[in-house]
Each structure stands twice: as C-alpha cells, then as structure tokens.
Amino acid sequence: MIAVTAFAPATVSNVACGFDVLGFALESPGDEVTARPLPAGVRIDAIEGDAGRLPRDPTRNTAGVAAQALLTRLGETRGVSLTIRKGLPLSSGLGGSAASAAAAVVAVDALFGAQSSADVLVACALEGERLGAGSSHADNIAPSICGGFVLVRHQMPPDIVRLPVPEGLTAVVVHPHLEIETARARALLGASVPLEDAVRQWANLGALVHGLHTGDFALIGRALEDTIAEPRRASLVPGLAAIKAAAMTAGALGCSLSGSGPSLFALCARPDLAPRVGEAMAAAVRRAIGEDPEVYVSPVAPRGAHVVSSCVS
Amino acid sequence: MIAVTAFAPATVSNVACGFDVLGFALESPGDEVTARPLPAGVRIDAIEGDAGRLPRDPTRNTAGVAAQALLTRLGETRGVSLTIRKGLPLSSGLGGSAASAAAAVVAVDALFGAQSSADVLVACALEGERLGAGSSHADNIAPSICGGFVLVRHQMPPDIVRLPVPEGLTAVVVHPHLEIETARARALLGASVPLEDAVRQWANLGALVHGLHTGDFALIGRALEDTIAEPRRASLVPGLAAIKAAAMTAGALGCSLSGSGPSLFALCARPDLAPRVGEAMAAAVRRAIGEDPEVYVSPVAPRGAHVVSSCVS
Numbered sequence: 021m022i023a024v025t026a027f028a029p030a031t032v033s034n035v036a037c038g039f040d041v042l043g044f045a046l047e048s049p050g051d052e053v054t055a056r057p058l059p060a061g062v063r064i065d066a067i068e069g070d071a072g073r074l075p076r077d078p079t080r081n082t083a084g085v086a087a088q089a090l091l092t093r094l095g096e097t098r099g100v101s102l103t104i105r106k107g108l109p110l111s112s113g114l115g116g117s118a119a120s121a122a123a124a125v126v127a128v129d130a131l132f133g134a135q136s137s138a139d140v141l142v143a144c145a146l147e148g149e150r151l152g153a154g155s156s157h158a159d160n161i162a163p164s165i166c167g168g169f170v171l172v173r174h175q176m177p178p179d180i181v182r183l184p185v186p187e188g189l190t191a192v193v194v195h196p197h198l199e200i201e202t203a204r205a206r207a208l209l210g211a212s213v214p215l216e217d218a219v220r221q222w223a224n225l226g227a228l229v230h231g232l233h234t235g236d237f238a239l240i241g242r243a244l245e246d247t248i249a250e251p252r253r254a255s256l257v258p259g260l261a262a263i264k265a266a267a268m269t270a271g272a273l274g275c276s277l278s279g280s281g282p283s284l285f286a287l288c289a290r291p292d293l294a295p296r297v298g299e300a301m302a303a304a305v306r307r308a309i310g311e312d313p314e315v316y317v318s319p320v321a322p323r324g325a326h327v328v329s330s331c332v333s
Numbered sequence: 334m335i336a337v338t339a340f341a342p343a344t345v346s347n348v349a350c351g352f353d354v355l356g357f358a359l360e361s362p363g364d365e366v367t368a369r370p371l372p373a374g375v376r377i378d379a380i381e382g383d384a385g386r387l388p389r390d391p392t393r394n395t396a397g398v399a400a401q402a403l404l405t406r407l408g409e410t411r412g413v414s415l416t417i418r419k420g421l422p423l424s425s426g427l428g429g430s431a432a433s434a435a436a437a438v439v440a441v442d443a444l445f446g447a448q449s450s451a452d453v454l455v456a457c458a459l460e461g462e463r464l465g466a467g468s469s470h471a472d473n474i475a476p477s478i479c480g481g482f483v484l485v486r487h488q489m490p491p492d493i494v495r496l497p498v499p500e501g502l503t504a505v506v507v508h509p510h511l512e513i514e515t516a517r518a519r520a521l522l523g524a525s526v527p528l529e530d531a532v533r534q535w536a537n538l539g540a541l542v543h544g545l546h547t548g549d550f551a552l553i554g555r556a557l558e559d560t561i562a563e564p565r566r567a568s569l570v571p572g573l574a575a576i577k578a579a580a581m582t583a584g585a586l587g588c589s590l591s592g593s594g595p596s597l598f599a600l601c602a603r604p605d606l607a608p609r610v611g612e613a614m615a616a617a618v619r620r621a622i623g624e625d626p627e628v629y630v631s632p633v634a635p636r637g638a639h640v641v642s643s644c645v646s
Contacts, residue, residue: 041536173540179555181543212525218561222535223354227486229542230494242492248531 021332024130025054028122028325029167030108030316031115032191032285033159036244036276037224041172043115043163046191046318049107050164051116052328053083053123055131058099062088069106078102082117083124086148090125093144094134102127109314111199113279115160119325121148122164126325141165141325142178160279167324169232185320186235190288192272192298194263195314196305198282200256205280208252217247237273237289244274244287257282259308263301270300291319334645337443338367341435341638342480343421343629344428345504345598346472349557349589350537354485356428356476359504359631362420363477364429365641366396366436368444371412375401382419391415395430396437399461403438406457407447415440422627424512426592428473432638434461435477439638454478454638455491473592480637482545498633499548503607504598505585507576507614508627511595513569518593521565530560550586550602557587557600570595572621576614583613604632 029050033043056065062078078084083104091099102124108116125145129136136144142162150156162180163170169183224243231240254260257277263284267275271293272286286301288294298315305313342363346356369378375391391397396417404412415437421429438458442449449457455475463469475493476483486492537556544553567573570590576597580588584606585599599614601607611628618626 038535038539040532041539171536171539171543173536173552173556179540181540181552183543209528211529212527213531214525215522215561216524218526218531218534219353221531222351222538223484223486225535226351226354226484226538226542227492227494229539230484230496230546233543233546239486239494243486248528 021131021330023054023056023331024127024327025052025329026123026127026130026325027052027328028119028126028164029321030119031160031163032193032278033115034246034249034277034279036246036274037221037228038159038171039221039246039249040157041159042225043159044169044191045163045167045321045324046193046316047321048318049316051107051119051123052105053120053127054103055087055100055124055127057131058101060097061099062091063099063101065101065103067104067106070110073110080151082148082151083120085151086121086145087124087128089144089147090128090136093140094132096132100128100131109195111201112195113200113277113281113283114193114195115164115279118145118149118160118164121145122161122325124148126165126327130327130330138166138180139178142180143176163324165324167322169320171229183229183232185322186232186237188290189320190291190294191318191320192286192288192294192301193278193283193316194298194301194305195283196257196309197311197313198257198309200281202280205253205256209249213248220247240287241273244276246276250277253277253281259304262308263304266300266304267297270297272297334444334643336367336369336644337440337640338365338642339436339440339443339638340365340641341432341439341477342634343432344473344476345506345591346428347559347562347590347592349559349587350534350541351472351484352534352562353470354472355538356472357482357504358476358480358634358637359506359629360634361631362629364420364432364436365418366433366440367416368400368413368437368440370444371414373410374412375404376412376414378414378416380417380419383423386423393464395461395464396433398464399434399458400437400441402457402460403441403449406453407445409445413441413444422508424514425508426513426590426594426596427506427508428477428592431458431462431473431477434458435474435638437461439478439640443640443643451479451493452491455493456489476637478637480635482633484542496542496545498635499545499550501603502633503601503604504631504633505601505607505611505614506591506596506598506629507611507618508596509570509618509622510624510626511570511622513593513595515593518566518569522562526561533560553600554586557589559589563589566590566594570597572617575621576617579613579617580610583610585610
C-alpha cells in the first residue's frame with residue numbers, strides 16, 4: 021500500500037442533554053487525511069482548507085499526534101506522512117479536530133493493515149483531540165469513528181455505547197461566522213453546577229436514550245433540553261434564543277449548541293422537515309449577526325470514518 | 334362499593350446513577366390501604382404496623398393527603414375513611430411513604446370507579462409524598478404506581494418513562510436496623526456538585542437505560558455507579574463499602590443505597606444468584622452493626638399498585 025485516504029465526518033457533541041458524553045455523526049461535511057508510508061516518524065506534507073492556520077509540526081497537529089499514538093500502539097517502527105484536507109470550518113463546534121484525528125488513525129490503520137478495534141482507534145485519536153480541545157473528551161471522536169449516535173460512558177479506557185437511530189431522524193446544522201475557542205467556552209462552565217440542574221440533565225439524557233430506542237420523537241423532543249452548558253454559554257452566540265425559537269417554530273424536535281458552538285444543531289423527525297428548519301435558522305442567524313451561516317442537512321449517519329481510496333502502486 | 338383494598342409495592346429509588354429520577358418496584362413487601370366511602374372529608378380509621386409512630390391526622394399523613402388530593406382532582410364531594418397496613422419498615426429507604434400514598438390513591442380511585450390515568454395518580458400521590466420526604470420526588474411514587482423500572486423525566490407535570498426490564502433481572506434488598514431521616518440525608522448533598530461528577534452520573538444513567546433496552550447485563554453492571562449521592566452519604570451506613578464488596582463478590586451486577594438508605598439494593602442478572610448475594614450482604618451487615626438485617630429478594634416487578642380486594646356489600 022502506498023497511500024490510503026480516509027474520510028471522517030463532522031459530529032455534533034453534547035446534543036443538548038449529554039454534555040461531554042454524547043454525540044452523533046453527520047454524513048458530511050468532514051475531513052480527509054491521506055497517509056503514505058515513511059521509513060520512520062510522522063510528517064505533515066500538506067494541509068488544505070485551513071487558510072494556513074493549523075500547525076504543520078506533527079507534534080502540535082491533532083492528526084499528527086493521533087497518527088503517532090496509533091503507530092506507538094501498533095508497535096510500528098515505520099512512519100507516515102500525512103496530507104490533511106479540512107472540509108470542516110475551524111473552531112465551528114462541529115468536531116473539526118476530532119474529524120482530522122479520526123481520519124488520520126483510520127488512514128494509518130488501513131495503510132498498515134492493522135484492523136484495530138474501534139476502542140483502539142478512539143483511544144489514539146483522543147490523544148490528538150487532547151491538543152485541539154485543551155482537554156480530551158471522546159464525544160466527538162467516538163461518533164466520528166463509529167458513526168451514528170454514541171454515548172461515551174467512560175473516557176479511558178473507552179466504554180462506548182452505540183445507540184440506535186430511529187428511521188427518519190435528520191439533523192440540521194447551521195454555522196454562524198463566529199469563532200469560539202473551546203477553552204474559553206469551557207471556562208464559562210465553572211467547576212461545579214447546581215444539583216437541581218444536574219438532576220434535570222440526567223433525567224433528560226436517560227429519556228433521550230429511551231426515545232432513541234423506541235422511536236418516540238415527542239419524548240426525544242422533550243429531552244433535548246440543556247440545563248448545564250447552553251445557559252452558561254448563551255452569551256457566546258448572539259441571537260441564540262431567537263435561532264432556537266425559529267427552529268422550533270419550523271418544526272424541529274429540539275435545537276441547541278453543537279459542542280461549544282458557535283454552530284447550532286436541530287433534530288427533525290423527518291427528512292422533509294429539515295430544509296425548512298435550516299432556512300428558518302439561517303434567517304434568524306442573518307437577523308442576529310448580519311451574515312449568512314453555512315447550513316448543513318444530513319441524516320444521523322450510520323457510518324463513521326472510513327477509507328475512501330487506497331493506492332497500491 | 335363499600336370497601337376497596339389496594340397494595341402498593343416497596344421501591345428502590347436513585348438506583349445508583351439516577352438520583353431523584355429513577356426507581357424500580359419490588360413484588361413485595363409493600364403497604365395496603367383500605368378505603369371506605371364517607372359522606373365527606375378524609376379520615377384515618379387505623380394504622381397497623383407502624384408501632385404508633387405515624388400521624389392519624391389525615392392532613393399530616395401521607396396517605397391522607399394523597400387521598401384528599403385525588404378527591405379534589407376528581408371533583409368528588411364524598412369522602413373516604415382509610416385503614417393503612419404498613420408492610421414496609423419506616424424510614425428504611427424503600428419508599429414507605431410513597432407506597433402508602435400510592436396504595437391510598439389506587440384504592441380511592443377504584444372506590445369511586447374513576448379510572449384515573451397513571452399521571453393523575455402519580456401527581457396526587459406526590460402530594461402525600463411531599464409530607465413524608467420534605468420535598469417531592471416521584472422516583473418512588475412513579476414505580477410504586479406503574480411497576481417496573483421508571484424514569485421520571487419531569488416531575489410536575491409528570492413525564493414518566495417506563496423502561497423495559499430484561500428477563501432475569503432480580504433485586505436483592507437488605508434493610509439494616511438503622512434509621513436515616515430523608516431530610517438529613519438530603520442535607521448531606523449540598524446544593525451543588527462538581528461538574529465532573531455530574532457528567533459521570535449522566536453518562537452512567539444513559540448507559541443504564543441502554544443496558545435495560547438491550548439486556549446488556551455487563552453494561553448495566555458498569556453503569557451502576559453513584560458519583561453523587563452515595564459518596565456523600567456513605568457515613569450514614571456503617572460498613573457500606575464492605576457490604577457493597579460482599580454483594581459484588583457474590584455475583585451482583587452492582588450494589589448501592591436504596592433511596593437515601595439505610596437499605597441497600599443489589600441487582601443480579603439471574604434469579605438463582607440473588608439468594609447468595611442476599612446472604613453475603615446480610616453477613617456483611619451483621620459484621621458492621623452486629624445485627625441481622627431484613628433481606629428481600631424479588632424480581633423487578635412489572636406490576637405496580639393494584640386493587641387486591643373489593644367489597645360491594
């Protein structure tokens with residue numbers, strides 16, 4: 021094998037009631053990483069789509085660190101050179117650093133025919149994510165690798181629970197042109213939360229998991245409530261309440277920040293409702309910040325990071 | 334109808350990772366309430382099994398208040414007299430006040446042929462529970478009325494989620510002869526919790542709900558971890574760590590306080606494992622406090638509060 025290219029999708033983490041433990045994968049957009057063998061070490065040959073903002077130093081690049089973690093785990097003495105194509109906007113709250121790390125480990129794993137388990141891939145990609153996010157949470161990494169709706173019961177060692185996705189469940193994501201540093205968004209949360217808010221959060225998360233199992237869209241909608249992160253981060257996204265209200269009026273089940281924002285997601289019970297929800301959210305973003313957001317509509321994608329091309333000669 | 338007797342089962346609330354929102358019903362023990370019509374008002378004729386400790390004043394008795402709440406809700410001008418037979422030890426952490434309130438509303442509802450919904454019965458019984466517990470949480474009331482494993486997504490109006498119970502799941506409950514006031518146990522918790530502990534709690538609750546849906550007993554076991562209440566209440570039950578360890582060594586999936594204690598529950602994947610787990614826990618209680626506890630073994634009971642006899646003449 022002389023080159024393997026893998027794609028890893030954008031992910032929505034937190035999902036209103038699952039701060040730091042829940043996420044789901046979109047079909048697209050996503051990042052691509054091409055891995056080629058080197059005699060030793062990890063090198064980054066090129067990064068496209070980042071406007072020169074991401075570090076080329078592999079020890080400071082999320083994909084580079086993830087690739088090195090996997091090589092170490094495999095006991096592999098050979099190295100890799102990586103080419104990264106960012107399909108995801110930086111600092112958008114759509115799991116960009118996770119997608120690069122996920123694509124890197126999947127590409128490197130395939131390059132060496134290692135067939136590592138999802139747990140191993142998640143653990144190694146997490147090493148890269150730790151760089152990007154300042155702390156490591158697998159709620160973007162795990163869905164980007166596994167696809168679907170994923171609950172991270174435990175971080176390390178990973179205890180990853182793949183939740184079912186009811187037929188029809190469709191995501192809308194809007195990305196307003198604001199940038200939020202994950203570390204700053206995290207600092208807004210503080211180290212403790214009112215017990216009452218926490219109780220409400222776990223009641224909602226339990227109900228959401230039940231709703232996904234039973235296809236009870238009304239319950240899913242009621243459970244998509246964030247008592248922890250969103251209220252404390254609301255100031256980061258101008259017009260947040262109006263954007264949420266627009267999504268709900270247009271027929272969404274729920275709407276909240278994607279990760280630490282600035283992107284917002286909504287979930288819809290049917291694909292045909294999603295475009296209207298996306299338009300309503302985009303219009304509300306335009307009114308709030310005077311600029312059109314990117315809008316993505318996608319099913320909750322069953323497939324996570326995967327090889328898109330291999331070149332043997 | 335001149336008399337209706339209803340039985341309502343003991344319940345285990347919190348269930349390790351579901352503080353204030355999760356509970357399940359046992360088959361037995363439980364409380365019985367007999368309701369007879371009166372021209373008006375609520376009266377308590379007799380209470381058996383409480384050693385004279387519960388108030389006979391219906392406005393200060395959990396069953397009396399619950400009965401009155403239902404009469405009011407039904408617009409019923411007639412009244413009831415109640416006889417209460419406590420099958421549950423007082424202040425045991427097994428939902429005793431909830432069982433009396435649940436049996437009372439089910440008996441009164443049947444006496445007047447009202448056929449109220451579970452939501453109405455829960456809401457009215459909760460009025461009674463508020464007296465006993467100092468604050469009202471439906472995590473004992475809802476499973477005592479509905480049976481099975483119940484998640485209370487929202488308190489009022491009630492949003493009650495009935496979870497599936499995997500075949501074989503069996504509960505062991507031991508009741509050491511200690512008394513813990515719910516209000517005191519609650520005060521130990523404080524008003525806020527570390528975000529990190531809260532995150533771990535909702536990850537576990539989500540995983541437990543998934544485990545109940547999929548019958549994944551290993552996951553259920555991993556999820557039966559309490560990062561919120563048990564660590565802060567451990568001092569209330571001498572030997573708590575040893576009792577838990579005994580349960581796990583004997584084959585339990587998990588073990589924690591039932592409600593605010595002093596009772597402890599364990600869950601087992603198969604009925605035949607339960608007696609051994611019960612004996613191990615009882616022996617550990619004996620070593621810790623020098624006295625034998627009551628031991629109850631029961632499936633997670635699909636049936637909640639129900640009429641056991643009606644007398645028409």
